Amino acid sequence: MKALKHLNKYFYKYRSRLIVGIIITIIAKIFALFTPRLVGASINIVSDRLDGKITEAVFKNDLTINILYLIGAAVVAGVFTFLMRQTIINVSRFVEFDLKNEIYQHYQILSLNFYKSNRTGDLMNRISEDVGKVRMYVGPALMYTINTITLFAVAIIYMIDRSPSLTLYTLLPLPFLSVAIYKLSRLINKRSTIVQQSLSTLSTFSQETFSGISVIKSYGIEPSTTIEFEQLSAENRQKQINLTKVQALFFPLMILLIGVSNLIVIYVGGMQYMSGKIDNIGTIAEFIIYVNMLTWPVATVGWVTSLVQQAEASQHRINEFLNTEPDIKNTANQLTPVEGYVEFKNVSFVYPDTNIRALNDVSFSIQSGQTLAILGKTGSGKSTILDLIGRLYDVKKGSILIDGTTISDLNLFSLRESIGYVPQDAFLFSDSIKNNIKFGKEDATDEDVIEAAKNAKVHKNIMDFSKGYDTVLGERGITLSGGQKQRVSIARAIIKKPNILLFDDCLSAVDTETEEKILKNLEKLTKNKTTIIVSHRVSSAKNADQIIVLDDGKIIESGNHDSLINRDGYYKELYTKQLSEKEM
Numbered sequence: 348m349k350a351l352k353h354l355n356k357y358f359y360k361y362r363s364r365l366i367v368g369i370i371i372t373i374i375a376k377i378f379a380l381f382t383p384r385l386v387g388a389s390i391n392i393v394s395d396r397l398d399g400k401i402t403e404a405v406f407k408n409d410l411t412i413n414i415l416y417l418i419g420a421a422v423v424a425g426v427f428t429f430l431m432r433q434t435i436i437n438v439s440r441f442v443e444f445d446l447k448n449e450i451y452q453h454y455q456i457l458s459l460n461f462y463k464s465n466r467t468g469d470l471m472n473r474i475s476e477d478v479g480k481v482r483m484y485v486g487p488a489l490m491y492t493i494n495t496i497t498l499f500a501v502a503i504i505y506m507i508d509r510s511p512s513l514t515l516y517t518l519l520p521l522p523f524l525s526v527a528i529y530k531l532s533r534l535i536n537k538r539s540t541i542v543q544q545s546l547s548t549l550s551t552f553s554q555e556t557f558s559g560i561s562v563i564k565s566y567g568i569e570p571s572t573t574i575e576f577e578q579l580s581a582e583n584r585q586k587q588i589n590l591t592k593v594q595a596l597f598f599p600l601m602i603l604l605i606g607v608s609n610l611i612v613i614y615v616g617g618m619q620y621m622s623g624k625i626d627n628i629g630t631i632a633e634f635i636i637y638v639n640m641l642t643w644p645v646a647t648v649g650w651v652t653s654l655v656q657q658a659e660a661s662q663h664r665i666n667e668f669l670n671t672e673p674d675i676k677n678t679a680n681q682l683t684p685v686e687g688y689v690e691f692k693n694v695s696f697v698y699p700d701t702n703i704r705a706l707n708d709v710s711f712s713i714q715s716g717q718t719l720a721i722l723g724k725t726g727s728g729k730s731t732i733l734d735l736i737g738r739l740y741d742v743k744k745g746s747i748l749i750d751g752t753t754i755s756d757l758n759l760f761s762l763r764e765s766i767g768y769v770p771q772d773a774f775l776f777s778d779s780i781k782n783n784i785k786f787g788k789e790d791a792t793d794e795d796v797i798e799a800a801k802n803a804k805v806h807k808n809i810m811d812f813s814k815g816y817d818t819v820l821g822e823r824g825i826t827l828s829g830g831q832k833q834r835v836s837i838a839r840a841i842i843k844k845p846n847i848l849l850f851d852d853c854l855s856a857v858d859t860e861t862e863e864k865i866l867k868n869l870e871k872l873t874k875n876k877t878t879i880i881v882s883h884r885v886s887s888a889k890n891a892d893q894i895i896v897l898d899d900g901k902i903i904e905s906g907n908h909d910s911l912i913n914r915d916g917y918y919k920e921l922y923t924k925q926l927s928e929k930e931m
């Protein structure tokens with residue numbers, strides 16, 4: 348129960364609703380328990396009439412009154428049972444909502460490393476399945492517990508009042524029922540977890556094949572993926588059958604135990620009536636109804652116990668993530684607007700999970716408003732520099748300064764607000780093109796969106812779609828070409844008009860002619876902004892105020908275009924090669 352303590356704050360938050368729920372439950376049960384007493388009394392009236400103890404008129408009158416009471420009690424109990432669900436189950440839905448939001452907000456502040464070390468499926472499971480199991484504890488488990496306690500407390504008082512010894516005999520089989528249901532519930536839960544796991548394997552497999560359908564088709568491996576799917580489906584079917592087997596035992600077991608209890612009541616009650624220990628035959632009928640009314644709540648004790656155990660395990664998993672601290676912390680509470688002077692001082696960086704040294708003693712600086720181009724072979728550390736400027740990771744060796752302040756002393760929100768980042772692999776959401784561009788600036792007007800798209804040289808392409816800017820992109824923007832995606836991603840960054848713009852090889856899928864036009868537009872737009880362009884092409888770098896060339900995490904060349912082509916090195920070699928390719 349330790350993990351479930353996390354929920355106490357929610358119980359406190361919704362305390363008034365819960366208290367009302369408890370009171371309503373008690374009232375509902377008290378009225379429900381009028382039924383056996385009234386049925387017993389009615390049978391006694393019939394018995395008295397048969398024995399000639401009362402007249403026909405009294406018989407009719409008393410029976411009618413009893414029936415009216417029965418209907419009244421049933422209606423009141425029904426209304427309050429409805430209200431009981433409306434209060435307690437609703438509280439569980441409120442808690443579920445709050446908990447999901449709490450987890451989601453926490454996921455948002457966690458750093459990239461967390462996402463690298465945990466699978467997306469796991470993150471999704473904890474926020475959906477595990478929260479669902481916890482809800483069962485807050486709602487149904489709590490409701491059935493209050494229900495059972497109230498029902499027992501009231502019923503036992505009524506029963507002892509009638510016959511203490513018959514009460515004892517009647518209740519005898521119930522603990523066995525509870526233990527049996529508990530064991531069965533555990534078995535059911537175990538098997539449903541296995542079914543869930545196999546279902547998630549099946550859906551992960553299907554999702555991957557659908558996402559990679561073009562690769563599957565081009566390699567012609569549809570038959571083998573179909574066979575694999577069939578195998579996974581067959582495994583799932585067998586697991587479902589195993590689960591159904593134990594589920595099918597649930598009700599027969601209950602019926603068996605109710606039958607045993609009924610037999611005991613009839614046999615012991617009959618003997619006691621014959622020996623004169625109980626005065627009325629109606630008491631036997633009353634007890635039979637008690638048995639039937641108490642059986643389900645007793646069975647739920649076992650069921651509720653297993654619900655609580657599952658909720659505890661789920662909350663434990665949720666707490667594991669909620670207690671994870673983000674690696675990147677905001678240390679400045681005040682906003683710290685950023686101008687854009689960026690300086691790296693002897694920065695070395697090792698990725699913590701792979702131990703790869705991505706940067707080795709890197710130093711450079713860019714005045715605000717200047718453009719820096721970074722070139723270098725693949726894996727030389729170019730993207731890492733951009734990630735460090737966005738503070739996706741903190742450096743342990745050397746320092747990064749923005750406007751003369753160590754990056755970790757800046758307000759994280761201000762820093763990221765001032766950056767427009769175009770990643771290497773443009774990610775677009777399954778939404779309209781307009782919303783994808785506006786993502787960088789929620790309050791942008793349609794004119795702003797069009798202007799940004801024009802500057803990114805994608806406006807014409809968008810207008811070619813029949814729905815224009817309202818064209819909805821499929822999962823990961825599959826309806827756009829690679830180059831179009833990159834340009835929409837550029838439009839998203841420039842619409843923000845940030846003081847620092849980071850372009851990570853984002854023109855690689857664009858032809859050189861369009862590249863030139865975009866760069867010209869960017870030149871105008873980024874006049875007073877710090878711009879860093881990572882590229883493999885000299886054409887993207889040649890107009891930059893400063894160019895650095897990286898190799899294996901180290902700066903091997905730096906200068907501007909003119910100075911670098913006059914020096915024998917990587918830049919000159921690349922320039923000559925790309926120039927001759929262009930001429931060909």
Ligand SMILES: Nc1ncnc2c1ncn2[C@@H]1O[C@H](COP(=O)(O)OP(=O)(O)OP(=O)(O)O)[C@@H](O)[C@H]1O
Nearest residue numbers: 698701703705723724725726727728729730731732
């Ligand atoms: N998130 C990461 N976790 C661990 N190692 C990484 C991560 N990102 C990059 N690396 C490693 O760090 C090194 C530098 O990578 P980086 O992405 O900065 O290179 P790059 O110059 O941008 O390459 P490319 O031109 O191919 O994009 C590489 O060896 C890479 O494998």
